[in-house]
Amino acid sequence: MSSKFSKFLSLLFVDEHNCVVCDRELPKPSRYRICNKCYALLEVIGDKGCLKCGRMMVSEGDYCLDCQNREMEFDRAFAPLAYNGAAVALVTKLKFHGRKYLAQGMAKQMTDRFLEEEKAVDAVIPVPLHPNRQKQRGYNQSELLARVIASDLRLPIDLASLRREKDTLASSSLQGGRAAREENLKDAFKVTDAEKVKGKTILLVDDVLTTGTTANQAAKVLKQAGAKAVYVLTFAGTREKPPIQADS
Numbered sequence: 740m741s742s743k744f745s746k747f748l749s750l751l752f753v754d755e756h757n758c759v760v761c762d763r764e765l766p767k768p769s770r771y772r773i774c775n776k777c778y779a780l781l782e783v784i785g786d787k788g789c790l791k792c793g794r795m796m797v798s799e800g801d802y803c804l805d806c807q808n809r810e811m812e813f814d815r816a817f818a819p820l821a822y823n824g825a826a827v828a829l830v831t832k833l834k835f836h837g838r839k840y841l842a843q844g845m846a847k848q849m850t851d852r853f854l855e856e857e858k859a860v861d862a863v864i865p866v867p868l869h870p871n872r873q874k875q876r877g878y879n880q881s882e883l884l885a886r887v888i889a890s891d892l893r894l895p896i897d898l899a900s901l902r903r904e905k906d907t908l909a910s911s912s913l914q915g916g917r918a919a920r921e922e923n924l925k926d927a928f929k930v931t932d933a934e935k936v937k938g939k940t941i942l943l944v945d946d947v948l949t950t951g952t953t954a955n956q957a958a959k960v961l962k963q964a965g966a967k968a969v970y971v972l973t974f975a976g977t978r979e980k981p982p983i984q985a986d987s
């Protein structure tokens with residue numbers, strides 16, 4: 740069988756018995772659908788996460804350098820993994836290559852990470868895409884993740900209350916650092932029905948937390964609409980950047 744054809748088949752028939760990273764047969768059913776060898780290569784954040792944004796830290800202490808110098812609108816953010824290696828590959832395949840089935844195993848890792856926190860939540864809200872972007876892609880990867888998480892946590896999913904108003908540029912294409920990203924995402928989100936979020940604790944779900952600007956802007960409008968607390972859960976978070984060393 741040509742590899743092109745077998746690749747096509749593998750897109751149609753998802754084999755739950757194969758590792759989503761290396762595609763080798765799993766010796767036993769795996770909750771994350773990842774073999775032990777590939778799982779060992781993932782960088783689990785564990786207790787090395789910043790107590791605010793959840794990203795893996797290089798510095799000592801409770802908070803990353805970013806969080807020491809900024810106020811975020813969300814209460815806490817969590818991610819099981821650092822955004823490296825196979826985690827990047829999985830997010831890329833889920834987001835840009837139509838591999839929607841990957842959401843299942845990825846979301847289980849997110850659910851397990853969130854359950855460690857023992858936090859009570861009223862509703863799950865995925866970070867929405869702008870309707871133009873969603874039409875182009877055909878789906879919202881964060882919604883796929885949020886559906887699995889909401890079902891596992893037995894929570895309602897709210898797809899209507901938070902909307903993306905502005906078709907923002909991909910933050911990766913932006914020059915000019917955090918200020919540019921913040922300007923790009925300013926007023927990007929809108930709460931359609933404040934009554935639905937008022938007094939509620941919301942679990943906001945996205946695929947990756949990079950600078951935290953997206954989560955911050957979404958949390959901001961939810962809080963303005965009266966949300967009691969906003970937790971952010973992503974599959975991966977970029978590592979804290981080491982402080983810039985002055986040239987000697």
Ligand SMILES: [Zn+2]
Nearest residue numbers: 758761774777
């Ligand atoms: Zn594997």
Ligand SMILES: [Zn+2]
Nearest residue numbers: 789792803806
């Ligand atoms: Zn932080």
